[in-house]
Amino acid sequence: MQYVLRKMLTGIPLILGVTLVSFALMVYFGPDMTYQLLGKNPTAEQIIEVRHQLGYDQSFIQRYLAYLTELIRLDFGNSSSGEPVRSLLAKTIPVSLILILPGFLLGHILGVLLALAAAFWRGRWADKLIMAIAVIGMSVSFLIVIIAFQILLCSSDGLNLFPVRGWNVQSLPDYLSYIAVPTLATTFVALGYETRFYRSVFVEEMTRDYVRTARAFGLSSRRIFFRSIFKNCLIPIITRVMFSIPQVAIGGSLLIESYFGIPGIGKATYEAIITGDQPVLKAVVSLTAILFVFVMTLNDILYRAVDPRVSLK
Amino acid sequence: MNAEPLVQVRGLSKYFPIHGGLFRRVVAGLKAVDDVSFVIHAGRTLGLVGESGCGKSTLGRMLLRLQEPTAGQVLFAGEDLTRLDRRQMLAYRQRIQAVFQDPYGSLSPRRTVGQTVREPLDVHRVGTPGDRQQRVDELLAFVGLSAQAAHRYPHEFSGGQRQRIGIARALALNPQFLVADEPVSALDVSVQSQVLNLIVRLQRERGIALLFISHDLAVVQHVSDDIGVMYLGRLVEIAPAGQILTAPRHPYTEALISAVPQIGRRMHSRIVLGGEVPSARTPPSGCAFHPRCPRVMAVCRSVRPVLKKNGDEGSGSVACHLYP
C-alpha cells in the first residue's frame, strides 16, 4: 500500500509534465480562437474583449496555472459547440473502447500464441513461415491495410460483406458488422509487431542457464517451455500490454475513427486540436496523463506479483 | 624502513546508504569498508585477501578515488588524496595507476591496443606524438607483445595477452604505486603464472609499490611482502607474508589458509568453517567473525576487537580477543 502511494506520488511530476507540454502545444501555441468567435470584421474593442475572455492577454504562467486549477477541479466546462465536455466524453469514450478492444486483445493474444509456436519450433519451417508473415505484416502501412480490407470486404468490387463506413449500432449483429473490418485491420498490423517482439522474448529466455538445468534433470522440453520459460516471459509481456493501453485508448483509434467516420474519442480529440476546442483538449490530456500514471503503477504491481526478485517494499 | 611510507591509509571507511520508508530516506548505512588503516612503503607490496563482499575491492577503488570515502584519509607521499579536487587529483593520477580484473571488460573493444596504451600519455600530454608512439612500443615490448599488436583490437588477443595490455597501459605514466584488483583471477592456470611473473618483474625492475587485491591466498603470497586479511569490511590481521602464512594468529586467517585446496594433501586435515559470511547490512555484534569462529569466547559476542600490534610474537597486527 505504501508502495502504491509512493508510486502515485512519483506520478505527479509526470502529470505536470504532460499537462505542461500539452498546454504549451495545444493552448498557448495552438490556434487563435479570437476570429472564429467574432466572425469577420470585428472592432478593435471587441478583439480586446474576446482576447481577455479567452485569457490571451495573460502571461504563460498565469494561463498555465489557471489551466491546472481547472484540471484539479475536474471542471472542464462546455466544449466550443456548447455541449458539456463530460457528456461528450461519456458519449465518445465507450465507442472507442468497444471499437478498439477486440483488435487490441486479438493482436496480443494471437501474437503471443504465434510467437510461442515460432519459438517452440525455432529454426523449422513453421517458425520461418510465421516470421516471414510477421515481417510482411510489419511492412504494410496501417492505412493501406485499412483501405485494402475495405475494398476487399466492403465494396462491390470485393465481397461486400460489411458496411463501408459509419457507426449505427443498435444490436450485437450491428456491432459485429461495424467493428469487423477495423478489428481485422488492427489485428493484422499488430500481429507483425507483437509476434516478432514476443518471439524474441521467448527465444532469449530459452537460452538461459536454468533451462539447461531443467533439461539436465530430465524435465520434458514441452513442460520447460510452457511452464518455466513462459512464467519468466510474463514480465515483458505484461509491460508491453500495459504500456500500449494509453496509446490505444486515446490515440490508437484516431486513424480508424476518422477513416470509417466513427464518433470516438480519437476523432473528437483530433477535431478539437484542429478547431482549438480547449475544454475538450484539457479533459483528454488530463485523462491521458492520469491513465498513464495509473497504468505505470498497475504495471509495477503486476511486475512484482510475477517476479519475486522485486519486492513490494 | 624508517622513511615515510609512500601510501598511508588512515581510518578509511565507506558506508553505502540503505533507503527505506515512503520517501526513501536513508535508514541505515552498509559498512562496506569500516575504519581500515595500513601503510605501504615505496617499492613494497601489500597483498589484501578476503572473500567476496569483504570490501577489498571498494578499498582499492577508494585509493584510486574511483569512489569517494565516507571517512578517513589516503596519504600519498604526504598529500591527502581525499581532499584534492578533480584538477589537483589529475597530477596524482600519473603516479597512481590501476590494473583490473576482467581482461575482457577492461579494454574498450572499439579502440586499438595502441590507442588504449597511448591514452594516458595523450591525456597527460607527455612528450611529442612521436615520443608517445615510441613509448607505446617500449611498453608493449616490456609486457612481451610485439609492436604490431598496437594496430590490432582487443578481441584478437587471449585473456592473458589482454591483461598484459592492461598492465602496459598502467605503466605508461611511470607510476610509483599500482593498485591491482584481482589481476589474475580470470586467467587460466598456465597463463596466470606468466602474468604473475610479469607483475613481480615490474615491481622488482621499476620499484613500483603495489596493492595487490585477491581472494586467492596462494597468488597473493607469491607477490606480497605483507598480507592483510579482511572480513566484513574490517582488517582482521596484517603481517609479513611469511609470518602470516606459517603462523596465522586470527582464527579467520587460519581457516582461510586451511580452506585453500592444496596438492599433496587430503581433505580431512582442513578446518571447515560453519555457516556463511553474514550480510554486511546486518553485521553480527562484537567481533563480526564470532558466529563462525571455532574459538569463540563470551567477550567476542559483545566487544569488537581492535587491531593491535603483536608483541613479541613477531611484527604485524591482529584484531582478536585471543591476543589481549
Added chain:
Amino acid sequence: MNAADAPAPLLRVKDLTVEFRTMDGIVRAVDAVSFDIWPNETVGLVGESGCGKTVTGLSLLRLIPSPPGQIINGSIELEGLDLLSLDAGDMEKRRGSEIAMIFQEPMTSLNPVFTIGSQITEVLRRHRQLSQRQARELAASLLAKVSIPDAGRRLDDYPHQLSGGMRQRVMIAMALSCNPKLLVADEPTTALDVTTQAQVLDQMRELQNEFRMAVLLVTHDLGVVAETCQRALVMYCGSIVEAGKTEQLFSSPRHPYTAGLLASIPRIRAERIAELPVIPGRVPDPGNLPAGCRFAGRCSHVQSRCHQERPTLRSVNGNAVACHYPLGADI
C-alpha cells in the same frame, strides 16, 4: 569402494568426438575421448578453459546445444546401454534419474521465478510416482540433508533469497533427489568463496558415499581434484593427455603438460620464490590445431616426431599418457 573391485565400469565413454559449427569453420571441441567411471568413485576432469572438459560433461547427458554442436562419433555406455542410441524421450527420462548434472553458476542455474521447493518437487514428480505432499516432504528432507537450516521453511524461498553456497546446495539436493548413478558436476565450487567451497566439497563427498553414486568433477582447479578425486583425467585441446590415480598423477606426472601445469600453480609456501615456472606460449587456436601433438608448440621436451605424429594414450608406469616421450619413463 575400490574402483578395481567393481565388476564393470558404470560409464564407458569411447571415442567421443564433438564438433561445433562456427563462423570460422568446423571446430572439433572434443576429439576421440575415451574413459571409464566405476561405481561410487570420484573422477576429476581437469584442464584449462576451452580444452573441451565442459563439452565432454554436457555430452554425457546429450545436452550439447545443437545446432551448432553435434556428437559425430563415439559411444557413451551407462551400465552397458549406449545413451547415444536412445531416442530423445528415452534420454529425457534418464536425465536426473540415472545421470544428473550440476553447473557452475548457482545463481542463473535455478529458475528465478519459482520457489526452490517447486523446482525440487517438479524433478521428483517427474521421475517418481509421488503426490505433491510426499514430494514436498521428500524435498524438505533433501534440503536438510545438504545442511540447509530450517529446510521446511526454505522450500518457499526463491533462489535470489539464498546465498551462493546455499543455491549450490539446492542444486546438489536436486541432483540427489532421484538417486542418479552418476553426477556430472561442472565447476560446482568455482563461483564460491574458498571457505564456502570447502563446505560444499565436504558435503558432496559425504553424500556421495551415502547415496553411492559416482561423480565426474569437471574443474580447472588442480587443488580441488587433488583433495577430492580418486582418479583424474587431464585434458588439453580436446583430448585426454594423461589419466591415472590422483596421488600418483600429481606426485609423478608423465606428460609434460601435466607437469608444467602442476609446477606453475602458485602454492602457499613458507618462502617466496623468485619466479614461478611457466608453460610458455598459449593454447593453439581450436580452429587451427597443429598436426602432431597439440602440445608440441609449448613443450620443453619437444622432438621432431612430436610435430608429425599424434600420440595416443598408452600406459606408462601406472598412468595413461598420450606422449611420445613421457617424463621419467623407464624406456
Added chain:
Amino acid sequence: MNEFSSVAGARAVNRRNSIWRKVLRKFLADRTGVAGLAAVLVYFVAALGVWCGWWGTDWADLGGSKWEAVSAAHWFGTNIIGQDIFSRAIYATSTAFEVGVVVAVLATIIGGVLGAFAGFFAGSWIDELLLWAMNVLDAIPFYLFVAAVAYSLAGSPYAMHVAMITSFWIGTGRLVRGEVIKLRNMEYIEAAYAIGLSRFMIIFRHILPNTSHILLVQASIAFVSAIKAEVILSFLGIGIRDGMSWGLMIEESTKEVLAGFYNNFIAASLLMFGLVMAFNALSDALQDAMDPRKVA
C-alpha cells in the same frame, strides 16, 4: 621478442582488424539482408535521380486525361486529373528518403546523446530529468502529439519532421540508456577514470562508440517508422505540405478507389511496401550481424 609476438602475428594474417570487418562478413553471409540492401539501393538510385533532375520532373504536369490505363506513355496510368502516376510515385520515393533520413539521423543523434547522458548519470538529477521528459512525451499519444505540433508550428513544412523526431528519439534514448548503464560499470570505463579522463571525454570517446550497434539498428528502425508515419499523417492532412508523397497519393486514391480506379493506390502501396520491407530485412540482418554477444 618472445613467443607471444610470433603466435599473435600468425593469427593476424587471417583475421585482419576491427569488429566492423567481422560484422560485414556476417552481414554478407545473410542472403535476405543482402537482398534488402540491394533493394534499398535501387530505391536510393530512384531518389537520387529525382534530386539530380534526371527523372520524375513532370510529376505535377497534367500530361494526360483522367484515369488513363497503363500504357507506354504512362507506365502506371494517370490519376483523376491526368497526372502521370509513375512520375509521382518516383518523386514520392525521394520524399520518403528525405523524411526517413532527416528523422532517422536527428532522432538517433538526439536519442544517442541524451540516452548516453541519462545512463551515464543514472541515479542523478540529470537522469531523472531526462527520464521524466521521456515519460512525458511517451504519455502523449503519438498522433495527437503530431497534430498538436503541426498546428502550433502552423504552416511550417517541417512540423511533421519535428514531431517525429521529438517522439522517435525516446526509443533510442531508452535503449542507449540501458546499455550505457551496463557499460559504465565496465572496467575500461574505470580505467579511463584512473587515467584521468574527464567525464565528457569518457562519454564521447569510450561510451558512445560502444553503443554504435544500437544506434545503427535504431536509425534503420526510425527510418522505416518515419516513412510509415508520413503516409498516415499525410492522409490526415498534417504531413507533407508541398511536393508529393506516397501518403498524399494514397489520400488522393481514397476517392478513386470508391469509383473503382486502383492504379494510384496500388502504385503507392506497392512501392512503399517494397522499400519498408527491404529496409526491415536490412535492419534485421544488421541486428543479427552486430549483436555483440554473437560478434565478440
